[in-house]
Amino acid sequence: MYLINGQWQTTLPANDRAVQFGDGCFTTAALRKGKVSFSEQHLHRLRLACEKLQLPFTEWSMLASEMQQLAMNEQRAVLKVIISRGAGGRGYSAANCNQPTRILSISPFPTFYDDWRKSGISLALSPVCMGVNPHLAGIKHLNRLEQVLIRTHLEQTPAQEALVLDSDGWLTECCAANLFWRKGNAVFTPFVDRAGVNGTMRQHVIACLKEAGWRLQEVRERVETLADADELIICNALMPVVPVKQAESWHYNSRELYHFLAPLCE
Structure with missing residues (x-):
């Protein structure tokens, strides 16, 4: 009902x-x-x-x-x-x-989020790109066909979530989550001013990092920037944060950022 x-x-x-x-x-x-x-x-x-x-x-x-x-x-x-x-x-x-x-x-x-937080997840690069539209970028409007197709392709892989690019090839987000990665003491997340969703948990994570003095940058980067990252996490309002153990062929063992954020996002 x-x-x-x-x-x-x-x-x-x-x-x-x-x-x-x-x-x-x-x-x-x-x-x-x-x-x-x-x-x-x-x-x-x-x-x-x-x-x-x-x-x-x-x-x-x-x-x-x-x-x-x-x-x-x-x-x-x-x-x-x-x-x-x-x-x-x-x-x-x-x-x-x-x-x-x-x-x-x-x-x-979705109780599988509990398992994801314990074991970490894998990300697969989606063949479906998101269209660039600055007027609609950031908001969660009802036109979700891109996400439907991203999810359809994702279900044909062993990964749990997708890495999604915009139509210009910039790293944007996941299918149903936002993305952050850490290199040393610096944390990065894609801009969502041209495509993607500015999630409520994304905003909360950004605020927590800034308040705690982390070096945070919103960036426009290609997916290859993840090759030398120390750590990846994804987030949304339900997860709320989940560690990533693998993205494409790149592997991540650190959970420093995840352990900092997890108690702040419940």
């Missing part, structure tokens, strides 16, 4: 613009011990996305209340929140779409 505009149901109008055009945004949050982890950050992400998409959503207090309502009885689960522009006509114009749709749902927590 889905909580759609405050009503428990399983149907959405066929002319909802989420269905017709992927016209909307979403966020995915961890629920722990009856609370939404990093709830303010998730709401902030949705606000920024709505502004970027010129989506006239105003029910922020109601949405925050519904998020907490769904979290109350959950010890460990996943909350997904979608904001669609709502029902509209056949064409692209959004002129008459003034009633956005909010959709909330809960699903089981």
Whole structure:
């Protein structure tokens, strides 16, 4: 069941613009011990996305209340929140779409993340590149076909996650996570100003590193920069951080950065 505009149901109008055009945004949050982890950050992400998409959503207090309502009885689960522009006509114009749709749902927590944190994971370079679009870069809009194809190709490999480049060949992110790597005392992460998602956990990791005095740089690099890295980690709101033991043919044994960040990201 889905909580759609405050009503428990399983149907959405066929002319909802989420269905017709992927016209909307979403966020995915961890629920722990009856609370939404990093709830303010998730709401902030949705606000920024709505502004970027010129989506006239105003029910922020109601949405925050519904998020907490769904979290109350959950010890460990996943909350997904979608904001669609709502029902509209056949064409692209959004002129008459003034009633956005909010959709909330809960699903089981992916417990394989626990195993990933213990053993580390492998990354495989994806043959699917992300299109460069500075206007949409950073936000989590509903157009996720690139990620669907990246995941489809990834499932044909033994790796657990993908290394994803943009269409100009710059290292960008993973399929469902952001990427950081360490060389000595310096930590690097790709820019997401032209492609990719500026994840809530990515933002939190950056803040933690800066506060602790790590040398952090957002960079535009080719995948070969990972060849001489000392350590790689990936992160998202659910993991929240996971160590990487192998990326393509490169192997990593250090967990210095991971052990620093893990207790700060729960």
